[in-house]
Amino acid sequence: MNTTVATVTPGPRAGSLEQLQIDNGFAGLPDEFFTRLAPTPLPAPYLVAASAAAAQLIGLDPQEFKRDAFIQAFTGNNLLPGSVPLSAVYSGHQFGVWAGQLGDGRAILLGETPARISEPPGRLELQLKGAGLTPYSRMGDGRAVLRSSIREFLCSEAMAALGIPTSRALCVTGSDHMIMREMPETTAVATRMAPSFVRFGSFEHWYYSGRHDNLRALADHVIDRCYPELRDAPQPYQALLAEVTRRTARLVAQWQAVGFMHGVLNTDNMSILGITLDYGPFGFMEAFDAHHICNHSDSQGRYAYDMQPRIAHWNCYALGQAMLPLIGEADDVHAALAVFQPEYDATFDTLLHGKLGLATREPDDASLFDALFTILQDSHADFTLFFRRLGALRVDDPSHDEPVRDLFIDRAAFDAWALQYRSRLRREASQDDTRRQQMNRVNPKYVLRNYLAQAAIEKAQKKDFSEVAHLLAVLEHPFDEQAGNEAYAALPPDWAAHLEVSCSS
Numbered sequence: 001m002n003t004t005v006a007t008v009t010p011g012p013r014a015g016s017l018e019q020l021q022i023d024n025g026f027a028g029l030p031d032e033f034f035t036r037l038a039p040t041p042l043p044a045p046y047l048v049a050a051s052a053a054a055a056q057l058i059g060l061d062p063q064e065f066k067r068d069a070f071i072q073a074f075t076g077n078n079l080l081p082g083s084v085p086l087s088a089v090y091s092g093h094q095f096g097v098w099a100g101q102l103g104d105g106r107a108i109l110l111g112e113t114p115a116r117i118s119e120p121p122g123r124l125e126l127q128l129k130g131a132g133l134t135p136y137s138r139m140g141d142g143r144a145v146l147r148s149s150i151r152e153f154l155c156s157e158a159m160a161a162l163g164i165p166t167s168r169a170l171c172v173t174g175s176d177h178m179i180m181r182e183m184p185e186t187t188a189v190a191t192r193m194a195p196s197f198v199r200f201g202s203f204e205h206w207y208y209s210g211r212h213d214n215l216r217a218l219a220d221h222v223i224d225r226c227y228p229e230l231r232d233a234p235q236p237y238q239a240l241l242a243e244v245t246r247r248t249a250r251l252v253a254q255w256q257a258v259g260f261m262h263g264v265l266n267t268d269n270m271s272i273l274g275i276t277l278d279y280g281p282f283g284f285m286e287a288f289d290a291h292h293i294c295n296h297s298d299s300q301g302r303y304a305y306d307m308q309p310r311i312a313h314w315n316c317y318a319l320g321q322a323m324l325p326l327i328g329e330a331d332d333v334h335a336a337l338a339v340f341q342p343e344y345d346a347t348f349d350t351l352l353h354g355k356l357g358l359a360t361r362e363p364d365d366a367s368l369f370d371a372l373f374t375i376l377q378d379s380h381a382d383f384t385l386f387f388r389r390l391g392a393l394r395v396d397d398p399s400h401d402e403p404v405r406d407l408f409i410d411r412a413a414f415d416a417w418a419l420q421y422r423s424r425l426r427r428e429a430s431q432d433d434t435r436r437q438q439m440n441r442v443n444p445k446y447v448l449r450n451y452l453a454q455a456a457i458e459k460a461q462k463k464d465f466s467e468v469a470h471l472l473a474v475l476e477h478p479f480d481e482q483a484g485n486e487a488y489a490a491l492p493p494d495w496a497a498h499l500e501v502s503c504s505s
């Protein structure tokens with residue numbers, strides 16, 4: 001008697017790399033939008049860091065990080081099935097000047113995959129940054145160094161944990177292949193994820209080349225995929241500009257409230273989704289200085305902390321100019337752009353009320369806020385620690401003031417402001433414990449200070465990636481008190497005073 005044993009070939013394991021469904025909707029745009037090309041392989045890649053939270057968004061099991069297939073795929077050495085790798089063209093204004101054609105000089109879009117995100121398109125695009133030369137590399141080498149890749153990775157995930165819209169970072173892989181910057185450095189590839197990587201500069205590209213057909217195709221693509229609710233608006237293109245302007249204003253208000261400085265707010269780094277994009281010489285405010293410039297290459301201070309709202313608005317104007325052929329009337333463009341200031345003001349005002357633990361509004365609050373920024377500026381008090389420690393203030397008991405008061409060179413100035421703040425809290429019968437809990441939910445204890453990133457980078461450059469992983473774990477819970485991680489909330493050490501972050505990446 002013959003017995004046949006049915007052999008069941010197991011399908012791909014749930015959450016495995018093989019289960020990722022990839023296709024590329026962007027590739028459906030006309031050919032002039034991009035160049036199809038494969039990433040350039042890197043020798044002997046290794047995993048530097050990976051984000052389990054990011055992986056979970058696309059249904060990928062973090063166990064996969066250990067597999068060579070994962071490392072090869074996200075270095076660009078093996079293509080995942082369904083990928084249609086391409087680099088997109090765009091243009092932009094850099095430091096206020098029209099720069100003409102730029103494009104993905106070192107980024108390759110693999111495609112998109114279904115994702116657990118609440119907003120359309122319910123998918124995330126996967127992009128390799130530093131994956132080799134493209135037709136848009138200009139003078140560059142198509143690569144990214146380990147240092148800047150770790151910074152982008154950590155900050156993307158840190159911003160997400162802070163609740164600030166951002167592109168995500170799945171992982172960083174490294175290779176011993178050397179490239180030249182100020183000195184020779186090793187190469188890395190960062191895998192980024194976003195619903196779309198379309199930039200203001202993508203629109204400017206078709207406007208300035210007179211290709212209004214492509215301008216329309218791009219706007220339709222963005223509306224269809226990311227803003228489907230605008231499809232039926234009376235003037236969809238005007239509605240798109242207004243919504244992008246609104247989101248951008250809200251985003252910058254969130255940056256200001258947490259002390260984040262982007263560093264290179266060129267129009268080619270502005271996302272059409274209003275998310276933080278293209279992390280380069282960014283920084284978090286430490287010793288408060290409203291005019292602080294985090295990018296060492298920005299000698300004029302165009303992108304200083306206090307300039308960000310104005311510059312973001314200016315960038316929206318650049319987008320509005322580019323969309324004029326679609327919208328038709330300059331007045332309609334202006335009407336859409338007029339959304340910026342009220343949206344920014346209202347968002348920042350709400351965030352500041354939250355940061356100070358104020359539940360109500362009073363007409364005079366603006367002067368309380370102004371007085372606060374004046375004393376922060378005069379004493380160069382640490383921005384993050386100030387708000388965090390302020391949460392411990394007790395309305396009727398100044399004996400708890402020391403930790404926050406100690407941040408000020410001019411203690412008397414703090415005392416004078418605290419008097420005003422206390423009477424304001426009394427007027428709304430603020431409860432100390434409740435207020436403290438609420439403030440701790442919006443004022444982070446842990447942000448990606450440059451010196452923390454630097455320490456992790458220096459270890460990683462010696463092939464010890466443990467500090468990158470540890471720092472990621474700390475930054476994933478920025479609002480929590482984390483026993484044993486107090487040092488990560490400390491003021492920068494003396495050596496950090498000389499840290500300079502430039503456009504070199």
Ligand code: AMP
Nearest residue numbers: 102103104105106137140141142143278
């Ligand atoms: P960024 O200021 O980093 O946003 O870059 C501006 C432009 O330069 C973009 O088009 C980038 O793709 C391109 N770029 C930056 N670094 C490189 C590089 N190493 N190789 C090729 N292109 C680059």
Ligand code: MG
Nearest residue numbers: 268269277278
């Ligand atoms: Mg860029």
